[in-house]
Amino acid sequence: MPDLAELWSPIRLTLILATVTTLVLLIVATPVAWWLARSGARWKEAVAAVVALPLVLPPTVLGFYLLILLGPDGPGGWIASLGGARSLAFTFTGLVIGSVVYSLPFVVQPIRNAFEAMGERPLEVAATLRAGPWDAFWSVAVPLARRGFLTGAMLGFAHTMGEFGVILMIGGNIPGETRVLSIAIYDYVETLRWTEAHLLAGGMVVFAFAVILAMLVLEKRVGRARP
Amino acid sequence: MSRFLDAGDVINARFSGTVGGFALDVAFTAPMQGITALFGPSGSGKTTMLRAVAGLARLAGRLTIGDEVWQDDATGIHQPAHRRAVGYVFQEASLFPHLSVRRNLLYGARRVGSGDTVVGFDEAVSLLGLERLLERGPERLSGGERQRVAIGRALLSAPKLLLMDEPLSALDEASRAEILATFERLHAALPIPTLYVSHDLAEVARLADRLVVLSAGRVVAEGDVGPIMERLDLEPATGRFEAGVVLTATVTGQDDAYQLTRLGVAGQPISIPRIAVAPGEQVRLRIRARDVALATRPPEGISIRNRLAGHIVEIVALDTAPYAEILIEIADGVRLRSRVTRESVDDLGLTLGTPVFALVKTISFDGR
Numbered sequence: 001m002p003d004l005a006e007l008w009s010p011i012r013l014t015l016i017l018a019t020v021t022t023l024v025l026l027i028v029a030t031p032v033a034w035w036l037a038r039s040g041a042r043w044k045e046a047v048a049a050v051v052a053l054p055l056v057l058p059p060t061v062l063g064f065y066l067l068i069l070l071g072p073d074g075p076g077g078w079i080a081s082l083g084g085a086r087s088l089a090f091t092f093t094g095l096v097i098g099s100v101v102y103s104l105p106f107v108v109q110p111i112r113n114a115f116e117a118m119g120e121r122p123l124e125v126a127a128t129l130r131a132g133p134w135d136a137f138w139s140v141a142v143p144l145a146r147r148g149f150l151t152g153a154m155l156g157f158a159h160t161m162g163e164f165g166v167i168l169m170i171g172g173n174i175p176g177e178t179r180v181l182s183i184a185i186y187d188y189v190e191t192l193r194w195t196e197a198h199l200l201a202g203g204m205v206v207f208a209f210a211v212i213l214a215m216l217v218l219e220k221r222v223g224r225a226r227p
Numbered sequence: 228m229s230r231f232l233d234a235g236d237v238i239n240a241r242f243s244g245t246v247g248g249f250a251l252d253v254a255f256t257a258p259m260q261g262i263t264a265l266f267g268p269s270g271s272g273k274t275t276m277l278r279a280v281a282g283l284a285r286l287a288g289r290l291t292i293g294d295e296v297w298q299d300d301a302t303g304i305h306q307p308a309h310r311r312a313v314g315y316v317f318q319e320a321s322l323f324p325h326l327s328v329r330r331n332l333l334y335g336a337r338r339v340g341s342g343d344t345v346v347g348f349d350e351a352v353s354l355l356g357l358e359r360l361l362e363r364g365p366e367r368l369s370g371g372e373r374q375r376v377a378i379g380r381a382l383l384s385a386p387k388l389l390l391m392d393e394p395l396s397a398l399d400e401a402s403r404a405e406i407l408a409t410f411e412r413l414h415a416a417l418p419i420p421t422l423y424v425s426h427d428l429a430e431v432a433r434l435a436d437r438l439v440v441l442s443a444g445r446v447v448a449e450g451d452v453g454p455i456m457e458r459l460d461l462e463p464a465t466g467r468f469e470a471g472v473v474l475t476a477t478v479t480g481q482d483d484a485y486q487l488t489r490l491g492v493a494g495q496p497i498s499i500p501r502i503a504v505a506p507g508e509q510v511r512l513r514i515r516a517r518d519v520a521l522a523t524r525p526p527e528g529i530s531i532r533n534r535l536a537g538h539i540v541e542i543v544a545l546d547t548a549p550y551a552e553i554l555i556e557i558a559d560g561v562r563l564r565s566r567v568t569r570e571s572v573d574d575l576g577l578t579l580g581t582p583v584f585a586l587v588k589t590i591s592f593d594g595r
Contacts, residue, residue, distance in 0.1 A: 122321065122323060124283050124317075125315070125317070125323070127283065127309045128281055128308060128309075128313055128335075128381070129309075129338060129381075129384045130310075130312075130335055130338040130384055131309055131338055132309045140323060143325040144324070144325055
């Protein structure tokens with residue numbers, strides 16, 4: 001009989017990680033997407049390419065550089081030293097930072113597309129109706145781009161749930177701190193604990209299906225509804 | 228023109244710059260009342276001017292609305308678009324798709340002080356006939372309904388100045404008529420000055436009080452609608468076949484038997500197909516130059532009933548064109564424009580001062 005508390009710990013950690021990461025992603029990706037959609041700067045596609053790098057790079061490469069950046073000799077180590085710690089690598093905070101970088105393109109792209117599809121006109125109309133830029137952003141741009149936000153958030157969440165390579169590189173396997181689902185499954189397989197591996201892997205399949213189904217249904221509904 | 232220049236209450240605009248590859252250098256004055264049309268062919272810079280007035284496009288220059296300075300590059304003043312009290316009606320209604328008609332209407336209203344309003348919500352709704360549409364989404368409105376909501380939304384944002392950028396051009400014929408009638412009601416009910424961009428002379432003749440004619444980024448004429456429309460030298464800007472005049476006529480009676488309305492123009496009688504206007508009221512008529520033929524004697528045996536006696540005050544004939552443009556005065560300050568071939572001018576011996584009968588084939592009734 002598998003130990004349910006032991007199984008639950010990585011699930012709980014993964015859900016928390018994905019939730020926190022998604023929230024941070026929305027905060028980071030929105031201004032980036034806004035700038036990419038509206039700036040006339042010539043080098044903006046270079047920035048877009050940097051944001052999209054995690055799509056192409058092997059997670060191990062990304063993880064390797066993150067490890068250096070987060071480690072005691074990198075900027076992450078310096079930040080950690082402010083809080084009295086030695087390094088951000090092998091911590092939950094480090095996992096969040098790594099996950100944000102890794103999933104950024106999945107969130108930026110749909111939001112950028114939504115902002116671009118909206119065009120300049122609604123914002124011009126808002127300006128002629130006395131809405132300042134910040135007001136127009138919240139009252140017009142965000143509601144009109146809501147499909148992009150929804151898609152981005154769900155992709156970011158799901159992608160973080162399934163992350164493995166980056167976490168292996170920067171997080172290791174510390175129970176309750178960095179031992180997420182995919183690491184736990186890998187660990188169970190390595191130690192031939194097939195029952196536990198089956199339970200977690202099967203659960204992930206069901207979860208992935210539910211996420212995709214929910215996204216399809218919600219997208220349709222959000223596209224139709226007018227609050 | 229002087230009555231606008233010495234009043235302190237005018238809109239004064241002067242802009243210059245390069246837009247999309249052509250140089251624009253425009254200055255004009257508009258009164259703080261009535262409709263001033265910015266008229267000219269596509270690409271003459273009308274819309275760019277309007278966007279510069281709204282603060283949506285950046286052009287160097289100076290813009291004052293009454294005693295408010297909205298832009299003055301000499302002193303570094305440039306109010307951003309959201310600080311300019313304009314109501315902008317775009318070519319396409321551009322309603323916010325995520326808001327109901329009611330919330331579209333209130334979007335601007337909620338962002339201005341309640342003391343500044345020019346028209347209340349209920350009044351705007353009834354002026355524009357939107358009562359039954361309030362809870363609908365914009366996707367369930369017809370083109371004309373959408374444009375009416377856009378107009379209401381602009382009015383409710385307490386504008387000091389209405390800006391209309393070809394608001395009829397994206398509409399079908401029925402919706403155009405509906406919106407034109409709406410404009411006339413508004414014009415009568417609300418004292419807000421309007422800048423109206425159009426390339427359609429019929430629209431301008433019907434709505435505008437004052438005209439600024441633009442061509443290739445420059446003002447080629449500016450003044451009251453009547454005198455401007457008579458001018459023969461504006462053809463490149465106003466377009467050859469649409470040139471004509473706008474006359475004011477008084478309704479003298481209705482003829483039920485023939486379904487005609489009898490009118491008097493400077494004391495001379497004419498008739499048009501029946502319109503629903505009471506005797507004594509004034510109406511505006513537009514007569515195109517190509518619809519006016521000339522005769523030196525009262526013609527007989529001819530079906531054209533509308534003939535106005537006058538004399539020739541101007542002839543413009545170019546060796547390179549088959550037509551001559553002739554201006555006929557039928558009373559002090561009341562003029563008709565006619566386009567006849569140069570051959571006719573020579574055959575009939577038309578010169579300045581020749582008494583003629585102007586035979587008018589078609590008259591369009593322009594309302595008001």
